[in-house]
Amino acid sequence: MFSWDFTRSVTGMRLLADFAGEHDLPLSDVLAGTRVTQAQLSDPAAIVTASQELRMTQNLVEKLGHIPALGIHVGKRYHFTAYGPLGFAIVSSRTGRDAMNVAMRYFHLTFAYTRFVVEDTEEHIRTTIHDDEVPQSVRRFIIERDSAALITALRDIFGLESMLELLSFNYEPPDCGSCYEDFFGLKPTYNANQNVALLNKERMEQRLPQANDLALEVAEKQCEVILNQRVARSGLAVQIRSHLALRAADMPAMDAVASRFCMTTRTLRRRLETEHTSFAQLRNEVRRMLADEYLLNLDLPVEQVANKLGYAESTSFINAFKNWYGVTPHAYRLRKACNRPANIDLKNEG
Structure with missing residues (x-):
């Protein structure tokens, strides 16, 4: 069984707590069994384990699972600022493809529970989102959230211009298909063999207007320090x-x-x-x-x-x-x- 004992920033849990609060869900309900206190949620330097965040996720899905496309609603809150130095490294990259490389290099600093595999084809950047290690009880939510977080980060980099050209999910069509189409800007394919996002390669390789090599270097150094501290x-x-x-x-x-x-x-x-x-x-x-x-x-x-x-x-x-x-x-x-x-x-x- 996969171990979720590695550490991560408390920011992910704070985002879940804020979402729960907006839906009148008591904080005590979403924190049940996590051994995380309200004071820790308010401490930007606090570190938690992935298993603690996963428990909070399970609580959220149990209480608010009736909300259509719940994971998408949560995932679109993961703007680049949520990732700290990694977010600034991403937006300082020379191209969208370089930004993907940075994200993969420091993937442990994200809040994902899925595994991303990024590959180049002739016309696309193919991102496969593997979910085999995610508990079944929250799997759809996690896939929705992680894929929505990916698209949110891309929109932070490119603005409203869409890089996404195809999206497939390995589960049955949701009850609220329009929720998916409204957010992703296209109609996904369902019951696929894998969760896959195809991004336009030509646009992903264009130089970004906010690219800054010096800022990127500083941000990456901070990422290295944080990563070494967390996964020493x-x-x-x-x-x-x-x-x-x-x-x-x-x-x-x-x-x-x-x-x-x-x-x-x-x-x-x-x-x-x-x-x-x-x-x-x-x-x-x-x-x-x-x-x-x-x-x-x-x-x-x-x-x-x-x-x-x-x-x-x-x-x-x-x-x-x-x-x-x-x-x-x-x-x-x-x-x-x-x-x-x-x-x-x-x-x-x-």
Whole structure:
């Protein structure tokens, strides 16, 4: 069973509480069983677990589930400001596609319970919303909310211009189909195999008027700090990460690491899931961390960096790097160099 013990901002619970209050639902009812106090809801620095927010969600659905398209009504409240530094990183990105990359990079800082997988096709950005880990009792609500939150964020970036060209859901048509059409701006397909949103690729790749590289860099640094604080590696994950960092040039496979720690691959995967991470995620974290060090601090050639990170070819490293940051290693290094403050010789001043 999937663990929801990872932490997140209390903002998501505050949004649920505000919605409940507007529908005359006592706060005590929606907080029942969460062990979260009213004082915590009013503290912007408060941290809760995803399981606590999930319990609150279940309470809300139980009490207000009669409202048509309940998840959409809640999801359209998730404007970019709700995500803190991640929201500002998203709106500061160069393009909508870059904004998606940023969101995926720091997905643990969102309030989603579904898993987003973003892929490029010839004409579209395909976003698949996986719901297999969401409890059945709140699954439709969560799908509605997470998909509505995605569209709300896109509208914050692009204004009223619609990027959405097709939307499908894996459940039966809702009683209030017009609620879906009014919000999403099109008629979704129902009883589909997957929950999928197709976004216009050409428009998603256009430069955004509010793009700001320096603001993006500052916001991403804040995201890194928050993420490290919330999901600080402990137990097995920190051991695996250290093990991989020491062997990056000859990056070991998952089965070799499992054997080194005296367990099967299946056990290793399950243990890492309980710490809300995966072998692939830890490996990418190590490679990204070392890539920054080699490119920016040691100023190594791209080919040498690729070799030190265990890539057989520099092309493979460049492709992986573009998936992480949306730019090539060379462009990344130039951007960082341009944003560094100039050195000032104080002896010659005045």
